[in-house]
Amino acid sequence: MSTRGVIARYRPYLPVTESTPVITLQEGDTPLLRLRNVEKHIGCEAELYAKFEGLNPTASFKDRGMTLAVSKAIEEGADAVLCASTGNTSASAAAYAARARIKCAVILPEGAIALGKLAQALLHGAVVLPVAASFDGALDLVRQISATYRITLVNSVNPYRLAGQKTAAFEICDLLGDAPDFHILPVGNAGNITAYWMGYKEYFAAGLSKRRPKMYGFQAEGAAPIVRGAPVEKPETIASAIRIGNPASWRQALEARDESGGEIRAVSDAAILEAYRLLARLEGIFAEPASAAALAGAIQMHADKLLVRGFRAALTLTGHGLKDPGTALKVVPEPKSVKADVGAIADFLGLKKGVPT
Numbered sequence: 001m002s003t004r005g006v007i008a009r010y011r012p013y014l015p016v017t018e019s020t021p022v023i024t025l026q027e028g029d030t031p032l033l034r035l036r037n038v039e040k041h042i043g044c045e046a047e048l049y050a051k052f053e054g055l056n057p058t059a060s061f062k063d064r065g066m067t068l069a070v071s072k073a074i075e076e077g078a079d080a081v082l083c084a085s086t087g088n089t090s091a092s093a094a095a096y097a098a099r100a101r102i103k104c105a106v107i108l109p110e111g112a113i114a115l116g117k118l119a120q121a122l123l124h125g126a127v128v129l130p131v132a133a134s135f136d137g138a139l140d141l142v143r144q145i146s147a148t149y150r151i152t153l154v155n156s157v158n159p160y161r162l163a164g165q166k167t168a169a170f171e172i173c174d175l176l177g178d179a180p181d182f183h184i185l186p187v188g189n190a191g192n193i194t195a196y197w198m199g200y201k202e203y204f205a206a207g208l209s210k211r212r213p214k215m216y217g218f219q220a221e222g223a224a225p226i227v228r229g230a231p232v233e234k235p236e237t238i239a240s241a242i243r244i245g246n247p248a249s250w251r252q253a254l255e256a257r258d259e260s261g262g263e264i265r266a267v268s269d270a271a272i273l274e275a276y277r278l279l280a281r282l283e284g285i286f287a288e289p290a291s292a293a294a295l296a297g298a299i300q301m302h303a304d305k306l307l308v309r310g311f312r313a314a315l316t317l318t319g320h321g322l323k324d325p326g327t328a329l330k331v332v333p334e335p336k337s338v339k340a341d342v343g344a345i346a347d348f349l350g351l352k353k354g355v356p357t
């Protein structure tokens with residue numbers, strides 16, 4: 001039997017039985033990378049670790065929850081799944097539904113989706129319905145539809161999604177030998193911060209870790225309802241995956257914050273883009289803009305002297321940058337073309353003659 005995929009790996013901690021069919025693409029087991037170059041660059045003496053969730057099968061953390069949500073849907077006899085999405089949920093739902101050979105329908109806020117995510121959902125055969133609504137409006141629609149019709153909702157309001165996603169906290173504890181002092185992540189619909197906190201609490205209760213981290217969630221300034229304490233009518237940020245004005249797991253996010261002694265804060269789009277560039281240029285990690293909100297948050301915490309020597313912080317990099325190449329191309333200079341000539345290229349690169357060492 002394979003021990004790969006989060007259900008096989010963490011079966012005792014998940015709501016599955018012998019008769020649950022396991023629909024998996026071998027998600028999870030993603031790298032935890034020490035960000036030594038970023039630490040040095042910003043002068044941070046705490047240890048920063050990035051959980052690169054962009055290396056899941058559909059290139060975001062959504063796969064951890066989707067394997068469980070779709071497996072349970074099949075167990076319960078469903079033949080179709082439904083979601084609203086800022087992009088990654090639809091890509092993941094479409095892939096797991098394809099593997100389970102069931103239908104997938106996705107409702108997208110019109111014109112607000114990164115191109116790679118749309119391509120994924122369509123190629124996996126999902127029925128994609130753009131609507132003239134925000135993500136929050138789209139979520140409202142799918143909640144009503146799934147309450148009345150025979151189709152299973154696989155947004156993070158589905159409890160199996162959060163149960164699957166908590167496995168990322170288990171992996172971090174397994175890899176570090178304990179929970180970190182801080183866990184830092186972007187907050188959109190607030191499912192993931194809820195799931196991580198569940199995971200850390202469970203591992204602690206089982207005696208598998210000796211501490212529980214302070215949870216630090218970061219919203220984008222233009223889409224920061226939890227920070228402001230009121231829903232945002234027209235959320236705006238370049239980080240489309242967290243462009244959410246009325247998070248479904250708002251209350252649970254506040255609980256995670258308060259029980260852990262953490263905070264929910266905001267970062268500007270400029271800080272997100274700066275962190276996005278730093279990850280790529282200093283660490284070789286191409287994460288999507290929403291993911292970079294975690295590093296922007298860590299940089300803000302460092303400036304506030306929260307991340308000092310002796311502490312360890314884990315950052316979730318939620319998705320892969322290749323999903324949204326448009327944003328990358330907006331923040332880099334356009335390549336200049338040169339003559340197809342050895343001398344011209346060497347001149348352009350400022351090379352000196354000699355043998356490579």
Ligand SMILES: *Cc1c(COP(=O)(O)O)cnc(C)c1O
Nearest residue numbers: 088188189190191192241318319
């Ligand atoms: C879904 C998503 C988020 C937000 O996660 P929530 O659970 O909605 O808070 C952040 N980044 C990326 C890349 C995502 O796909």
